[in-house]
Amino acid sequence: MPEPIGSPRHDGRILRFRLFRPILAGATLRERLIACLGAMVGIALTGLICGCFFGEGPHIPLIVAPMGASAVLLFAVPASPLAQPWPIIGGNTISAIVGVIAAHLIPDPVLAIGVGVSLAIAAMSLTRSLHPPGGAAALTALIGGPAVTSSGYLFPFFPVCINSIILVALGIAFHKLSRRNYPHVPVMAPVNTHGTADLPAPIRVGFKPEDVDAALVALDETLDIDRSDLDRLLRQVELHALVRTQGNLTCREAMSRDVITIRSDETVERARELLLAHNIRTLPVVDAAGRLIGALGLRELALQGSDSIGEAMSKARTAGPDDPAVGLVPMLTDGRTHAIIITAADRTILGIITQTDLLATLARSASAKAFGLPTEMAA
Known part of the structure; x- marks a missing residue:
């Protein structure tokens, strides 16, 4: 029996859920553990490298506190625009320069810290290098004590800029090893591949x-x-x-099963004959065992100008028989893909779904729903 709302046990479960619920969308325990490991390696190696190459002078620290905040962004939210290489390096360095200038020009420390941080935000915004730890870098330049003030205008470049460069380099290497996308490159919006004024x-x-x-x-x-x-x-x-x-319609129900294929050792002329004779736009290419290795169309034949099918073919777009058929919509509307090949786990071909197949399936599904019929009757 479920616990009644308002009971101590029920309220305790809600509290635990709120405590452990990720604060960022898409965050998982695995991602947070990777972030912890990355921050540990990144910060430790940054300090170690600076110590080995530059030595710990009496007036200049090896690593500054804002690097800890930069590591949080770099390893915990690597897709954030605030965590990219230029914001980390430029934001920290520019802010530190602003902080040093404010410290030298404004004698009142209270006024200096306010002006320094506010101008750092303005400078980062103008240079497209907004980075939250940059505010801390500016503040460190203002109130960092004798070790910072005695280094003067050297402080923004060492240790701040050097720390930032090393941390970013380590971050790129770490994310590459952990197979994460960094630096993050936003996916461009779809473009019209037909050269017309219509939207994609x-x-x-x-x-x-x-x-x-x-x-x-x-x-x-x-x-x-x-x-x-x-x-x-x-x-x-x-x-x-x-x-x-619409997910109850699977690729198995929508696919055509009598698939015209061509072996990789056949001729380009034979491929052209099959495409024209069957009035199709995609020809799956198979090996001697009948396993899918690529796809061929008239476009590939025209662009490549090769006598070898292996050289002319492109990578085939595939899906599994139990995948939702409507999940193929983005691929079949990208302006380039005309068919999705349905394969088994061993790459043998089970069927093919063309743009026509998918459109007809969705139309039948819509008709079945309009007349109150079971969706399965439309497949």
Whole structure:
């Protein structure tokens, strides 16, 4: 029996859930553990490298406190625009320069710290290097004590800039080893591959970029996510909602099973004959055992100008028989892909879904729902 709402045990479960719930969207325990390991390695090696190459002088620290905050961003939220290489290096260095200038020009320490941090934010904003630890770098230049003030204008370059460069280099290496995307490159919006003025098919229906901009204005908040990443996230939400509502139709139900294929050792002329004779746009290429190794179309034949199918073929787009058929919509509307090849685990071909197959399946599904029939009858 479930615990009644308001009972101590029920309230305790809610409290534990709130305590351990990730504060960032998409965060997992595995990601946080990787971030902890990365920060440990990054900070320790940054201090070690600076000590080995530059030595610990009597007036200049090996590593400054803002590097700890930079490590949080670099390893815990590597996709954030605030955690990219230029914001880390430029933001920390520029802010430290601003802090040193404020310390030399403003005799009142209280006024100096306020002006220094505020001008650091302005400088980072103008140079597109906004980085939260930069505020701490400016503050350190102002109140860092004799070890900082005695180094004067050297402080922004060593240790701040050197620390930042080493930390970013270690971060790039660590993320590469852990197979994470860093530096983060936002995915570009779809483009029209046909050279016409029409919007690309994936963004022709539904919300438009200006809708996202209008929503951001209405929220009147600054979000720590790249504008293009936000657009991609919303389109992924649309896809998952479509799969949830139409996900009972699988690729197995929608696919064509009598697939025309060609072996890799056959001729290009034979491939052209098959494409034209069967009025198809994608020809799966198989090896001697019948396993899929690529795909071929008239476009590949025209562009490559090769007599070898192996040289002319492109990478095949594939899916599994039990995958939701509507999940293929983004691939089949990208302007380049005309068919998805359905394969088993061993790459043997089970069927193929063309743009026509998917459109007909979705149309039948919509008709079945309109007349109140079971969706399975439409497949």
